[in-house]
Amino acid sequence: MEKNVFAPEKALLVGVELPQDQEFPLAASMEELTRLTKTANAKVVGSLSQKRPRPDQKYFIGSGKVTELKSLIASTGANLLIFDVDLSPAQTRNLEEALETKVIDRTELILDIFAQHARSREGKLQVELAQAEFQITRLTGHGVSMSRLGGGIGTRGPGESKLEYDRRRIRDKISELKKGIAKLRAERSLRREKRKKSQLPLAALVGYTNSGKSTLLNALTNADVLAEDKLFATLDTTVKRLEISPQKTILLTDTVGFIQKLPHQLIAAFRATLEEVTEADLLLHIVDISAPNWPQQINAVFQVLDELNASSKPIITVFNKIDCLSEALPDEALASYEPFVKVSALTENGLDNLVKLLARRLVPLS
Numbered sequence: 001m002e003k004n005v006f007a008p009e010k011a012l013l014v015g016v017e018l019p020q021d022q023e024f025p026l027a028a029s030m031e032e033l034t035r036l037t038k039t040a041n042a043k044v045v046g047s048l049s050q051k052r053p054r055p056d057q058k059y060f061i062g063s064g065k066v067t068e069l070k071s072l073i074a075s076t077g078a079n080l081l082i083f084d085v086d087l088s089p090a091q092t093r094n095l096e097e098a099l100e101t102k103v104i105d106r107t108e109l110i111l112d113i114f115a116q117h118a119r120s121r122e123g124k125l126q127v128e129l130a131q132a133e134f135q136i137t138r139l140t141g142h143g144v145s146m147s148r149l150g151g152g153i154g155t156r157g158p159g160e161s162k163l164e165y166d167r168r169r170i171r172d173k174i175s176e177l178k179k180g181i182a183k184l185r186a187e188r189s190l191r192r193e194k195r196k197k198s199q200l201p202l203a204a205l206v207g208y209t210n211s212g213k214s215t216l217l218n219a220l221t222n223a224d225v226l227a228e229d230k231l232f233a234t235l236d237t238t239v240k241r242l243e244i245s246p247q248k249t250i251l252l253t254d255t256v257g258f259i260q261k262l263p264h265q266l267i268a269a270f271r272a273t274l275e276e277v278t279e280a281d282l283l284l285h286i287v288d289i290s291a292p293n294w295p296q297q298i299n300a301v302f303q304v305l306d307e308l309n310a311s312s313k314p315i316i317t318v319f320n321k322i323d324c325l326s327e328a329l330p331d332e333a334l335a336s337y338e339p340f341v342k343v344s345a346l347t348e349n350g351l352d353n354l355v356k357l358l359a360r361r362l363v364p365l366s
């Protein structure tokens with residue numbers, strides 16, 4: 001997305017519910033898309049959604065909805081359409097041609113947020129890799145999407161078609177980025193080896209984005225990690241020491257948050273950062289209990305953990321933001337999440353119980 005600090009882009013959000021989307025209902029997904037859009041500094045000027053038995057090949061949505069969108073664009077002055085689904089390159093192109101407006105999908109939006117929030121060199125390289133991997137899937141030979149890559153006169157190689165040239169250029173870039181990441185990864189693994197020698201057990205904070213991981217790390221260890229009401233505020237790992245008893249110190253690490261339909265390019269690109277999760281002795285799974293769809297968020301987190309082969313690690317579920325609940329949450333309602341604690345990282349209520357539970361669970365592991 002181009003950015004203009006003076007005029008935020010005006011976005012129309014488009015959601016589609018397919019029969020397989022029962023797990024994460026359309027309303028919750030659209031609410032999340034609204035938050036993602038705001039995090040990316042665009043303004044939501046309207047939305048439209050549709051239930052379909054299957055995607056339309058040409059536009060993903062039906063042609064009647066395309067007409068509806070046209071008039072919505074006219075009445076709202078929208079200059080950006082954000083689809084809550086993964087569009088094929090052809091669908092993006094067809095929609096852009098029919099609506100004469102820029103079209104992006106959920107994956108592109110998340111990549112954009114990651115690009116804006118990446119701070120460390122490793123984080124930036126990883127986002128660039130994910131973007132390059134995304135671009136290469138968009139090169140289809142029809143020319144339209146390539147204009148985004150700045151092709152044209154002067155970019156052609158001799159004896160090569162424009163498409164071949166573009167592909168090669170991106171592949172070269174991908175292999176450069178991978179080399180850079182591999183180097184940093186080697187340094188990271190060296191640091192990890194050192195850490196292992198220190199024999200301190202490692203606990204990793206994992207959870208849905210915005211659940212309060214960084215706030216909890218700050219509250220427990222006086223770290224000063226940026227915590228804010230934005231999705232994907234944290235992209236880098238921070239490791240801190242935490243004394244869980246007079247005799248026992250552990251290491252606690254913050255990580256990037258997860259989300260439903262997390263683009264697989266991102267999981268692949270962030271594998272190095274996420275190694276902290278796969279290397280951890282124990283996971284603290286932070287759940288925002290004030291989110292109406294927290295059980296679905298838990299499932300989404302487990303899907304990503306599965307993809308990282310980390311779902312069988314010992315896990316403590318930390319139900320966070322209990323200060324937001326109007327009535328107390330009975331333990332019985334949470335029994336299937338044992339072992340768990342209920343805390344507020346903000347008011348620090350319950351953190352003593354969390355530390356005690358950590359001590360009980362970690363001692364046998366170390």
Ligand SMILES: Nc1nc2c(ncn2[C@@H]2O[C@H](COP(=O)(O)OP(=O)(O)OP(=O)(O)O)[C@@H](O)[C@H]2O)c(=O)[nH]1
Nearest residue numbers: 210211212213214215227228232233234257345346
């Ligand atoms: N009311 C309340 N708000 C909280 C609590 N813990 C965190 N928050 C707020 O929730 C928002 C997100 O907190 P973060 O700590 O940045 O969440 P995160 O899980 O690190 O998020 P990402 O790094 O973006 O994935 C911030 O506005 C916090 O102030 C809590 O216990 N109670």
Ligand SMILES: [Mg+2]
Nearest residue numbers: 213214233234
């Ligand atoms: Mg964070």
